Amino acid sequence: MITLISIVLYTAWCVNAGFSDFLESDPVEIIDIRNDEATISWRLPPDIANQTNKQRLMITVIRSSYHSGSKSVSVNVGPTLRTYTFTNLVGNTTYRASVETFDGDVSLWYASNVFTTSLASLQWLAAPTDIVLLDKTNTSLEVSWTAPVFHETGHSAVINQHLMNVYEYLPLSKMLLKKLSINVPVPKTTYSIGRLTPGAVYNITLQAGTNYGYGTLGWAVFSTLYRMEDGFVLKQRMKTPNALTLTWPSQWLPSPTSRFTIRAKTLHSPDNVDKEIMNMGVGEVGKAPEFVLRNLHPGSTYNISITTSVEVAKSRKMNWNQGNLYKTAWSVFSTLTQGEYAVTEPRIVVETDTAASIVFQPLRHLGNVQYQIRYTPLDGVSVETREYYEDELLCPKFGCEWMCALVFNLPRRPREYTFELRAKVDGHWNKWTSIPRRPWNLLERVCSINPPHYFVDNIGNREHMREVDIASANAQLSPTSGPRKSLCDNLHWLFRRYLVVVDSRQADYSSIDITKLADKPTSDYDHTPYYITASLTPEQVQQNIDFRLGDGQVHGGYLNYPLKESQHDPRWTLVPMSQVENEIMEPRLKTCGFTEEENPNRTKESSIMYYHNDSPNTTSTTREYRKVERREFSAADREARMRFMEDQSTHTV
Incomplete structure (x- = not known):
């Protein structure tokens, strides 16, 4: 009898002790907390566990600096599950995790606990x-x-x-x-x-x-x-x-x-x-x-x-040392970590329905630097452009410190893409830098490539290209004449660029008004019969590089638009352009971001007269005659121009 009573008392003590332990511990315990996930564990009373046939887990946002209002997510699990991990959480946010058990549709038991996720590691947030x-x-x-x-x-x-x-x-x-x-x-x-x-x-x-x-x-x-x-x-x-x-x-x-x-x-x-x-x-x-x-x-x-x-x-007593x-x-x-040499100040300054004009500051590096642009649709795969050297990213304006690039013929509007830029330095690619949209403001010296307003057809089609001989349009002075060669050498540094101008007029020779020179879309809009299709450096002209009209590439800040089918043998002109003449052109350079009604240099009349070769296939020699009338230059510019005109009048054939 005593033994039986002892067994009953011992059993009651064990049950009470176990129930006491259950009451002292949290019904829902937070096992692990991270910035984006949390793992919970829970224990059910024995009698509740025996009756449970389904469980509902719920997580609710209590306090967040990111989400506005309350947000809840629930999930139904089996009756035997006792741990669960909530994922896709937000860092530094307070949540309530709750567990509710059911016998059919009857709620049997409910418990909850509150926790705060740790600070998140934001991969989209770049380093300062x-x-x-x-x-x-x-x-x-x-x-x-x-x-x-x-x-x-x-x-x-x-x-x-x-x-x-x-x-x-x-x-x-x-x-x-x-x-x-x-x-x-x-x-x-x-x-x-x-x-x-x-x-x-x-x-x-x-x-x-x-x-x-x-x-x-x-x-x-x-x-x-x-x-x-x-x-x-x-x-x-x-x-x-x-x-x-x-x-x-x-x-x-x-x-x-x-x-x-x-x-x-x-x-x-x-x-x-x-x-x-x-x-x-x-x-x-x-x-x-x-x-x-x-x-x-x-x-x-x-x-x-x-x-x-x-x-x-x-003193006399001191040694030399x-x-x-x-x-x-x-x-x-x-030093920077390998790959951290980022391009500075990239920006999209002009956008159309099919193109984006991009500028950025070049890296101040003595070695060769290549650049590459990547654009990614919001719901698609990234596309990377080819590698560009710095001399392929020149701007239309002379002496501009920006690098200029053009991405065109996009299937969607540029707003539906994200753009990035990276540089290769000493043979190593560096990290991608996001390109924000930031148009020019009125206080900046603007300069960028004028993007096309339409989809440019026939890119890469040789039927819409014409190979030309740059040397045939470059005025050559007689090699037997010492003074002429000296003059050419002395004047070559004066020209900062050579503009390749395509002319649709049929006359043997016609004047070109440099104040009306512009890229093809601008010239078409203004009904100007000639347009700039490329801008070459003096080094490129001296080397007589291979050049095709209409190759669909960007040359010196101008897109070389494919030729029309009717232009089997287009007339073209190589126009030497100095810094002073570029300043005269500047009010018309819509590619540089602005237009003005008046000419700030007050140029009354300016034209350049050429004898053209009618076809790039002919071998006729092009002789260049420059005529500039009633321009207002500085005293030094006028003196240099007078010497140039006097020598030209002396040696003209």
């Missing part, structure tokens, strides 16, 4: 670029950067901060020690970091951020001054994956032609490639001090110093 050091002292670093730019307005609107982390480099252990973390609100893109250690090296990371996550990481390494160091001397003007361009104040050297030595030693390399480089140089009078440190390793940090000798007065003192300045800089 151009992280540069504006100023430094022995205890502070003033850093500047450029915020990322995107196509989508919604994405740009939610970028409200930049997360800056500062790490101190420990030379003995070669480790990084985190010093501080700062959120810099937008639109501020500079920050002065204080309370630093003199003569120390700091790794500074930056991420563009939103309320629910941060983007890709950008970084740079700088150093503070020693306590007794004399100011911020050695500065970084530009960096690439394999080179650093350094500058320093011109007065720092004892004289403009003083010798200097630059040394670079690896502090850190991701591939454990240690280098020690020494270069010697001499300053140049009239030029800003600058030196390009080459053959560096991508993504590496270097301790760089510059040393120069300071001559002092020598005692007559020189040396002063040194140092800094720490890092």
Whole structure:
């Protein structure tokens, strides 16, 4: 009897203890939380579990800086499931996860729990670029950067901060020690970091951020001054994956032609490639001090110093080596990671139904650089253009610092595509840079290729091309005449471009008004019988390059439109164009983004008279006659033009 009572009491205690444990623990436990998913687990009371034949799981947004209002998602699962992972969640968002069990349509049990996802890693949010050091002292670093730019307005609107982390480099252990973390609100893109250690090296990371996550990481390494160091001397003007361009104040050297030595030693390399480089140089009078440190390793940090000798007065008792003192300045800089050499300031400035005109700043690199454009439909596969060299991306306007490109014959409107641009430097392709839509404003010196307003047919069709001999239209002076050859050599530098003009008139020779020269769509609209189909450089003309009218390529900022079927032997002219004459054309250059009713140079009359060869297949020699009347130039321009006209009148045949 006693034994039976003991067994009953022990069983009751076990049941009560188990039920007590069940009550003390959360019915719904959050096992794992990430920025975009969460895993939950739940336990049912034994009697409820026996009656359950289906379960409903629900997740509801409670608080979010991204979603407006409440949003819920539910899923039905089997009666035996006890863990589940919710996916496709949003970072930094508070959710309620609930579990409800049913016996048929009768609710038996309900429990829930609340959790907040971690900050998201936003792949679409690019890293800040151009992280540069504006100023430094022995205890502070003033850093500047450029915020990322995107196509989508919604994405740009939610970028409200930049997360800056500062790490101190420990030379003995070669480790990084985190010093501080700062959120810099937008639109501020500079920050002065204080309370630093003199003569120390700091790794500074930056991420563009939103309320629910941060983007890709950008970084740079700088150093503070020693306590007794004399100011911020050695500065970084530009960096690439394999080179650093350094500058320093011109007065720092004892004289403009003083010798200097630059040394670079690896502090850190991701591939454990240690280098020690020494270069010697001499300053140049009239030029800003600058030196390009080459053959560096991508993504590496270097301790760089510059040393120069300071001559002092020598006494008779001093040795030769005692007559020189040396002063040194140092800094720490890092190269770009391989593939991070991004193109700056790309923008779509003009769009039509079938084409987009793109401009961007060229990379300041001494070697060969190639560029490539990629355009992707919103619901399709990306298309990449061929590689372009810089001389294939010239703008219509002379001396323009922009690179100009044209993407045409698009199946859809450009607004239905995203455009990207990348560069190949030293044989390595760098990352794609998004091209935002930003038309020219009234304060900018505009210049871009005028895109076609229609689908251009017969691209690549040789029946709509005509091969021409550039040399046949280039005026050749007699090789036996010394003065004539000298004149040609002296005047060749005057011409910045040679315009290839297609003329539909049938006269043997006719004047061409340079104030009416424009690309084909503009000329057709204005009913002008001639148009610019290409712009060639003096080097291309001298080399007598192979050229076809109507090849469908862009030459010097002009699209070489395919010829009409009726133009079996089109008349064409090679027009040498100087900077002054280009300025006369400028009010009519709609390809450069604007038109004006009046001519700012007040040109009363301007025409260029040519004798044309009627067909590119003939061997007749083209002789060039230039006539310019009532133009208003500067005194120097008038003097150069008078010498040119006098010599032409003397040697004309």
